[in-house]
Amino acid sequence: MEKLGENSQGALRGETIAYFSMEIGLVEEIPTYAGGLGTLAGDTVRSSADLGLPLVAVTLICKGGSFRQELDSWGKQIEHPVVWDPSEMMERLPERAKVRIGKRDINIAAWQYVIESPTGGTVPVLFLDTDLDENAPVDRKITDVLYGGDERYRLKQEIVLGIGGVRMLDALGFRIRKYHMNEGHSSLLALELLERCGGDPKRVQKRCVFTTHTPVEAGHDRFSYDLVSELIEEGDRIEMLKRFGGSQRLNMTLFALNLSNYINGVAKKHRDVSSAMFPGYVIHSVTNGVHSYTWTCPSFRELYDRYLPGWANEPELLVRVDIIPDELMVEAHARAKRKLIEYVNQSTGAEMKTEVLTIGFARRATEYKRPTLLFSDLNRLRRINSRGDIQIIMAGKAHPKDLQGKRLIEEIFGHAKALKGEIEVAYLENYEMDLAAKMVSGVDVWLNTPLRPREASGTSGMKAAHNGVINFSVLDGWWIEGWIEGVTGWSIGPEPGEDLTPEEARRRDIDDLYSKLEYIIVPTFYHRKDEWVRMMNNSIRTIAYYFNSHRMMRRYVTEAYL
Ligand SMILES: *Cc1c(COP(=O)(O)O)cnc(C)c1O
Numbered sequence: 238m239e240k241l242g243e244n245s246q247g248a249l250r251g252e253t254i255a256y257f258s259m260e261i262g263l264v265e266e267i268p269t270y271a272g273g274l275g276t277l278a279g280d281t282v283r284s285s286a287d288l289g290l291p292l293v294a295v296t297l298i299c300k301g302g303s304f305r306q307e308l309d310s311w312g313k314q315i316e317h318p319v320v321w322d323p324s325e326m327m328e329r330l331p332e333r334a335k336v337r338i339g340k341r342d343i344n345i346a347a348w349q350y351v352i353e354s355p356t357g358g359t360v361p362v363l364f365l366d367t368d369l370d371e372n373a374p375v376d377r378k379i380t381d382v383l384y385g386g387d388e389r390y391r392l393k394q395e396i397v398l399g400i401g402g403v404r405m406l407d408a409l410g411f412r413i414r415k416y417h418m419n420e421g422h423s424s425l426l427a428l429e430l431l432e433r434c435g436g437d438p439k440r441v442q443k444r445c446v447f448t449t450h451t452p453v454e455a456g457h458d459r460f461s462y463d464l465v466s467e468l469i470e471e472g473d474r475i476e477m478l479k480r481f482g483g484s485q486r487l488n489m490t491l492f493a494l495n496l497s498n499y500i501n502g503v504a505k506k507h508r509d510v511s512s513a514m515f516p517g518y519v520i521h522s523v524t525n526g527v528h529s530y531t532w533t534c535p536s537f538r539e540l541y542d543r544y545l546p547g548w549a550n551e552p553e554l555l556v557r558v559d560i561i562p563d564e565l566m567v568e569a570h571a572r573a574k575r576k577l578i579e580y581v582n583q584s585t586g587a588e589m590k591t592e593v594l595t596i597g598f599a600r601r602a603t604e605y606k607r608p609t610l611l612f613s614d615l616n617r618l619r620r621i622n623s624r625g626d627i628q629i630i631m632a633g634k635a636h637p638k639d640l641q642g643k644r645l646i647e648e649i650f651g652h653a654k655a656l657k658g659e660i661e662v663a664y665l666e667n668y669e670m671d672l673a674a675k676m677v678s679g680v681d682v683w684l685n686t687p688l689r690p691r692e693a694s695g696t697s698g699m700k701a702a703h704n705g706v707i708n709f710s711v712l713d714g715w716w717i718e719g720w721i722e723g724v725t726g727w728s729i730g731p732e733p734g735e736d737l738t739p740e741e742a743r744r745r746d747i748d749d750l751y752s753k754l755e756y757i758i759v760p761t762f763y764h765r766k767d768e769w770v771r772m773m774n775n776s777i778r779t780i781a782y783y784f785n786s787h788r789m790m791r792r793y794v795t796e797a798y799l
């Protein structure tokens with residue numbers, strides 16, 4: 238095998254960027270991701286390969302990483318284990334790394350999956366694995382389940398990812414220029430670097446980049462020092478953790494903040510929210526993007542290839558989308574829509590029609606995403622439907638431990654039954670990357686109703702825009718930057734500067750949602766087709782043009798990596 242550290246992408250004098258993420262969504266067949274964080278990491282890797290960036294990604298193998306979601310007729314989620322065999326898709330490298338957890342040394346191996354771009358760029362992705370004969374049975378399970386188990390299990394995973402990851406990169410001969418922590422799960426890598434730098438934080442900071450994704454206080458990993466000292470080798474390590482990660486409990490975000498020179502949030506609003514949460518730190522923003530080629534459906538790829546050759550590796554070319562004749566764009570969308578509607582009707586027995594205004598909503602089923610907001614007033618929905626037919630396609634898995642999220646799915650099934658015969662509502666099983674691609678290209682309107690300020694960025698709306706699908710969303714995360722009312726889409730609820738109580742805000746959200754549907758969206762779709770097509774164009778020209786991961790990675794390179 239070619240020696241990894243010596244690949245030809247030596248733009249940084251043979252130095253490599255190491256990108257650490259607890260989850261990475263590369264392809265559906267490698268189910269080691271749970272949602273937005275993972276798909277973002279996947280897009281990061283794909284764009285890096287296209288751009289020829291010298292980057293290596295590190296994550297966990299999580300063989301029991303995900304589950305296949307089945308929904309019974311009441312919407313009750315049934316979780317089936319996904320059985321897959323890494324050896325069918327990846328290469329097991331011979332090198333080993335070792336970490337000490339508690340009283341035992343644990344051996345770590347790595348599976349390598351190489352993303353190869355048509356441009357010739359390659360990015361190796363390393364999936365760390367402790368399931369080795371020489372490890373104790375309990376230790377062999379550490380890299381099994383993504384976000385599973387208790388605090389102790391999670392901390393063990395973070396030791397393997399952060400500390401084990403750095404050691405594995407060494408074992409493979411990489412020379413690392415920067416360590417990029419995608420969220421705080423990997424921040425123990427900075428502990429390993431601290432030790433190597435004789436405890437000098439300045440030298441560690443120079444090597445570390447930290448991207449935070451969590452806009453709420455409770456979302457940050459915290460561990461009690463009782464647990465930490467039980468699992469992490471003694472010596473002065475605990476002292477260092479307390480010094481940089483908080484004296485009461487080990488806060489992984491704080492630890493990363495204190496040991497990184499470049500810190501960023503994933504949208505401008507999220508930077509502001511993070512700055513308020515962590516005063517005293519300079520927090521930048523690099524707004525997320527999606528991998529244009531991956532998230533553009535075949536019919537639009539064909540159009541872009543024909544009229545904007547080179548667009549996949551230079552999404553800025555989408556700025557000239559107006560040269561595509563309207564009727565071709567309408568036809569490209571119709572093809573994607575037919576495909577989705579066929580899939581929906583086949584898989585759920587729904588009776589959806591291709592000519593009906595189709596609203597899509599899919600994301601992790603969890604409370605703050607408010608998937609049931611659209612159903613707050615069924616009679617209002619019926620009235621809207623009487624002005625012009627609508628149909629609704631939804632999807633999303635609930636985390637196995639998220640009982641509230643599971644209840645939300647059941648609630649939606651109840652609404653679907655209540656509306657049957659009037660408004661078709663389908664909830665598709667097993668929301669994964671392939672289904673996401675189908676949905677974000679096949680609906681007409683992409684709806685998003687998160688509770689502010691919980692949506693750090695959000696990315697599915699950017700995917701929709703690549704396919705001429707129009708966003709209708711609460712002003713949070715990336716949408717504040719992408720939104721031009723009536724031009725690139727529509728907002729729901731108060732504008733960012735407005736200071737309302739939660740109850741008032743919710744009322745405004747619901748009012749806006751319904752009145753814009755009734756008085757703007759439905760009439761435009763059915764009676765002002767030209768304006769609709771204009772907005773499809775605008776979405777591509779102003780949203781896809783900017784909210785792509787090529788732009789995002791170029792920003793990371795010039796602001797954080799160089
Ligand atoms: C894009 C994507 C997400 C993230 O979407 P959000 O809008 O950020 O919630 C989650 N899951 C899958 C499968 C995706 O493709």
